[in-house]
Amino acid sequence: MLRRAGFGGTPDEISSYASLGYEAAVARLVDYEKVADDGAEARVAAMAAELDMTKLASIQAVWLQRMAMTARPLQEKMVLFWHDHFATGNGKVGRPQAMDYQNQFFRANALGSFRELLSGISRDPAMLRWLDGNTNRRSSPNENYARELMELFTMGPGNYTQADVHEAARAFTGWGLDRDYQVTFNPRQHDTGQKTFLGKTGNWDGDAILNLILAQPVPAEFMTRKLFNYFVHDHPSQAAIKQLADTFRQSGYRVRELVRAILLHPEFRSPDAYHGVVKSPVEYLIGGMKTLGINEFLPGIQGSLTRMGMNLFNPPSVAGWDWGTGWIGTNTFVERLNTANSLTTQRGNAAGRGIDPIAIVQQLGAATPDELVDGLLDLLVDGDVDPGLRDSLVDYVVGEYQGAPSNFLRDPQRLDRTVRGTTHLIMATPAYQMA
Amino acid sequence: MLTRRKFLQSGGLALAGAASLPLFLGRTALAAQVAGTMSDYGPDTILVVIQMSGGNDGLNTVVPYGLDGYRAARGAIGIPEANVLPLTERVGLHPEMGKLFERYQAGQVAIVQGAGYPNPNLSHFRSMDIWHTAVPDAYAQTGWLAGELAATQPTNPLYAVSVTDSLIPALAGAGTSVPAIPNVQAYQLRTDTRYPADRAAQIAVADWSYRQDYSGRAGQGYIAATGANALASTQMVQDGVAAYRSTVEYPNFALGASLKSVAQMIAAGLGTRIFYTSFGSFDTHSAQPNAQARLLGGFSNSVDAFLRDLEGMGQANNVLLMSFSEFGRRVQENGSQGTDHGTAGPMFVIGSRVTGGLYGEYPSLTKLDENRNLRYQVDFRSVYGTVLEGWLGVDQSVALGGRYDSVGFV
Incomplete structure (x- = not known):
């Protein structure tokens, strides 16, 4: 379990979790706020004080140290999941502090609300730069973010049209970044016209687009499948996905409840899952x-x-x-x-x-x-x-x-x-x- | 399962170690095993694929400066006519592509205009997937060049090489194991330097273990096959490339470094016939002019350096380069000095044996599809087919699932 829900364990950590019994071990991983993490926090703070945190190598080193030391391994495993899911690259962003800021956003919301994760990432400075949201203007919208929002972040291909991409891009117009990488909103660059998105017409803005996406059944299944693959194995049954996705949607897209249900699912303890995922x-x-x-x-x-x-x-x-x-x-x-x-x-x-x-x-x-x-x-x-x-x-x-x-x-x-x-x-x- | 020692004692020596493979397979043997494939250009033809990742803006690469609609669509980022390197009165190359322009004038460059496929997909990932599998209308698992391998059945672990950070999907599938070698210098295996004599024993155990049966253990068979190839190919590459000497200076550019690795492997005589490189990113949604100028200049200069290197080693007649991108970009520029995802684009086919010139019609800039994108003119699978049959001399139908008419550049 520690290999999947974290980054492996020391012999001591393994026997400590094992002594709890299965369900209590899951609870300790999932309800991680109850676990003190002072050792890792102190070490990370000391490193950050010593290193030049405007350098990417420093931010990488601090994150690796946290992965290795944390008493909340599932939280860090989810930070890695979100970094991969909302994959943003410093090669284009060119601002390590913005990458660190995004990393902290993922940590604060590691098992939080998917709706809030989407809302936050839609106006995250690094993401605005990465997918050109900062130059998405009313006169000629930039489709980069709108497309990946649907294709990679929420639904997957085949669940929207090129017209939906264009209309969503219009809804996200107006956001920008100032010289200090602070997020700005320019109402004059925001398209206030009617937009028809996923069959619904209205004066939609970005959050309205997210709500229209989350009103579909597809995102819950899309995210459930991705998290199941991450934690269990890559060939879930449709029945398992449907059941877990229902749990997720009924919880109001609370990722904590989905991940808890996955770790408690019989498949997680099945022979198929054992040694069934390649280590990153x-x-x-x-x-x-x-x-x-x-x-x-x-x-x-x-x-x-x-x-x-x-x-x-x-x-x-x-x-x-x-x-x-x-x-x-x-x-x-x-x-x-x-x-x-x-x-x-x-x-x-x-x-x-x-x-x-x-x-x-x-x-x-x-x-x-x-x-x-x-x-x-x-x-x-x-x-x-x-x-x-x-x-x-x-x-x-x-x-x-x-x-x-x-x-x-x-x-x-x-x-x-x-x-x-x-x-x-x-x-x-x-x-x-x-x- | 037998242990390795018992296996050796029972006389199973021929399979004993990939680490010793180069001793069994000299260059003659390497040549002989691929002699089954033969084109009009001989048994040693080599294909180098250059993937322009991210969706290259074809309109500012092979610039339709004399076609209706270009100026109107590209008010901010259009290439001024005076700067275009003219191929005809209607189209010309981006100004940073001077070296390639010279090669074009020397008859070494074929440009396939408007290459694409029916019902274009504007997703990077789906469209790249289509170019990798050569299957536009279904989800396929086997890369088109892995299909070529399935047809050729090479025994050389270096018959095809992915000169990329991770194995390119075009070379994956069909039970093949193709090495990924982004940099030949870093491609070597280390063992404990305090006990050099232990190295052979360690490699022998590892190699033996990678040749066992892993059925029933998810994923492990693939890992084992990759491990076996890694042990053999690292040894062959390190033995071979030590001899590479070249005075050609490659540009300080990702593709330049990749093509230098390719040149080193060609010089080493490893029997590789397919190299696959990738560079980018061409995903110019914003601030396109500088970004694309740097990429196209790097492309042109890297290819030219590579060709000069090949000429120096007497290999120029054996090598063909083919470039593509997963899609071109929207005809109408956006408001960010950039362009959004589009459809058809140009492919370059380069080499001293190529019949140079323009192939296919340039797509109309005014008669667009329903998403205001270009309509493709040449199915990219016919370009693949031409390369497979005309250059590598293999049956295209295994790789492409059908036969396509030759475009005619080889």
């Missing part, structure tokens, strides 16, 4: 660090994430990232393996940024090659691999060693080499790529 790069990285007891990020980690295909605050397009097997190309997969190699081979001054082989062996209570492999497989992939792969890893660990198995890990160099190498190899397995 941040989950691969942060989950690995948590599992292996690493608290410090590697230097240059932003570059690694980018090469893994996830440059935070710069998604590939307004459609966000291509999740699932879309994360896996030869280049991004090589970068996963190279990141795992970095995490498993740090030594000397950088040792705190990588694994501690001696501590791992003690934690696992391993002495023999079999115990080492089984312990690491349990730790990293719940032991969920084919026996042949397990045996091949043992073969690799044993190598040319001919001595007694119980003496195997007594040789410090042998321990160092095989714990690091085996951890790297398990992080390279297909099973480890799955959440």
